[in-house]
Amino acid sequence: MDILRFITAGSVDDGKSTLIGRLLYDSKSILIDQMAAIEKQSKNKENGEIDLAILTDGLRAEREQGITIDVAYKYFSTDKRKFIIADAPGHIQYTRNMVTGSSNADLSVILIDARKGVIEQTRRHSIITSLLGIKHVVVAINKMDLVEFSEARYNEIVKDYKSIQKQLGLADVIFIPISALSGDNIVDRSGNMNWYKGESLLHILENVKLNSDVNLFDVRFPVQYVIRPQTEELHDYRGYAGKLSSGIIRKGDKVIVEPAGIRTAIKAIEIGGKEVEEAFAPQSIVVHLDDDVDVSRGDMIVKEDSKPKITQDLEVILCWMDTKPMEVGSKYMIQHNTKQVRCVVKEIDYKLNVNTLEKETGIQSAQLNDVCKVLLKTASPLAIDSYKALRNNGGAILIDETSYVTVGACIIN
Template sequence: MTETQTKNSYLEMDLLRFTTAGSVDDGKSTLIGRLLYDSKSIFEDQLEAIERTSEQRGDGYVNLALLTDGLRAEREQGITIDVAYRYFATPKRKFIIADTPGHIQYTRNMVTGASTANLAIVLVDARHGVVEQTCRHAFIASLLQIKHIIICVNKMDLVDYKEEVFEKIKQQFSDFSSKLSVPDIRYIPISALHGDNVVDESENMPWYKGGTLLYTLENVNINSDLNYVDSRFPVQWVIRPLSEEYHDFRGYAGRVEGGIFKPGDEVVALPSGFTSKIKSIETIDGKLEEAFPPMSVTITLEDDIDISRGDMIVKPNNQPTSGQDVELMICWLNDKKLNPAAKYIIRHTSREAKCVVKDVRYKVNINTLHKIEDDKTIGLNDIGRILIRTTNPLFFDSYKNNRSTGSVILVDEFTNETVGAGMII
């Protein structure tokens, strides 16, 4: 195979984004280190560096958590604070990993890491079983419409690899997950420290007949997770080349967030309501016969109609909801509490407007999933349901139907800090 063929085959490989979650010291960073280590996805100099550091501990084990815990404070405290992204590939698939913190005070970091994930790995310490943070992170994964969750029961070596321990934890989580809307939940007993069932099958657990973690990651089907029905194309940029050769060219650049677009399709531009037909779909590599999520393309139309950044190109018979009153589930990310009297900047796809919070419906007890209606103060790491009013209409779908057109962020208009991440109901 030539170098060009190898490059093309790599670029065309399927990409899986996944996040790790769980309580403190459940072994998330060690698990990712083990995945990278056993799948030969780390450089020799990285390996030598962590081996030197590990030798100083004197316990005979390579401290694989050092591959992800890069901040000085993380290494000193032995915990994960920030979201660490790592990239690796196998012959079957490319992966982007988000290693997220387990501490309650870093829930906002977990939300950030999981917001673009296709799959979540939730670690459970075999000695402790399902704990508060297990439920918290599983609920957040469900709220963020992650369709696939793998429950990795880690540290099986510390419970003598007993099947009954694994089955008990499996039953515990099954009872809790019946309240969640996650269609695909799988359970794998592992030991990240020793590598059991991470990349290689474990000889210590012959009773487990399922696949290893890497096998599951390579083969989980995520194609059906995208919305290929509701055609959505938020315009990010209007392209008007200055060159005389292309002086008649007017293209609308953006990313397809839903549905399938083809030349000849009738489309309508929102908010103007003007209609036209797609003339061509352009990319840097030439024209395409169709475009679908999550492709970034430039669409040209047969008619010159007024379209600018923040507008959306859709199909006439399948349009998103348009409105200024929007119901959200909000994850609060800022130390400063939500202020119902304050104005915030709302960013939705490529559209931006100002908004005010009209009502706080309730706050969620993340551990029991119960509604808290007598305390509507929403602070850092809290999750609640709110109603907002925007200055300009948004064109949106429910987050359940489309994660891209159903999500927003709230920004403080004075500090420009992102204060909240919202999922439209």
């Protein structure tokens, strides 16, 4: 059994909450008391129907306004997998929430209303999915019951979407016609659409192959914490604790501590206090080095055969997440894995229209939810990779130096 993290970006209108409610309900993850609470609240609303969306709206303000403000996480499991759903609102003013929810997702479920077909929002969700490097996409064409389960309508939408797929270079896209409200093709194949030869949505989610998504080739080990018991019997113990973000390391491997470039070798590896011969991503481990070198939090241990780029100049796609605009010349803290350094915005190359992919140049500032290509200069070198090549070492956040709020997400080029 493993874990699939997926995002459903969309609005209530697309039936997103209904879809999540349906998955939870049909996989028996909604329990009697939760159902009773939903029923009670549904009666408070006017339409009188049971509103599965209530399940996902956790905050009082969301329930009062009938909207989703923030990313909520929902959990369910089947015999095959544990699922973590990041439920993010889909409107343009919530781009930052969608980016946040996408950052940890293995798969993106993009909902299309069969009556409306591919719309601006569909493009936006797909662009964000592609920017955040989500490898698997399920395009769920919903509300098929409202178009008389028409195969022709379905094919038309699939054809439209394929042009987006091509433009964005999305490799793994699966199409499925569903009705979240009535449960068609959600858990079982629907009898209403015998022309559809694929599997049910849950079956797809259970069987998407994830093992090849973990990079086992390029060793990146960001040091989080140094364990030094300094007791009499463990006087010389010095363990570097962290989570291997990619690659496999073995006892005896020659390694380099970046960004200083110090060469040494792995003396020992521990997992949960037990010594092991090798470790692989994403295990949390402790590493001992051959030489008494100076290593601390923020350093990164890598191997000779695949080195990250050591640089102070970063070219990033930046998603701006703060109400206070970002301007050329502004200074921030950048946090890349465990390392935090100061940086300055040197230049805004262009602003990306997340609905059309058009590039707007001559930009001097970025507003909340803007996505821009930006050049950053850091106060000291970082050991980075491009997000496309190595997702786990290609993302960073910007932190406001005085409010300490996370103000931007950087996708390194």
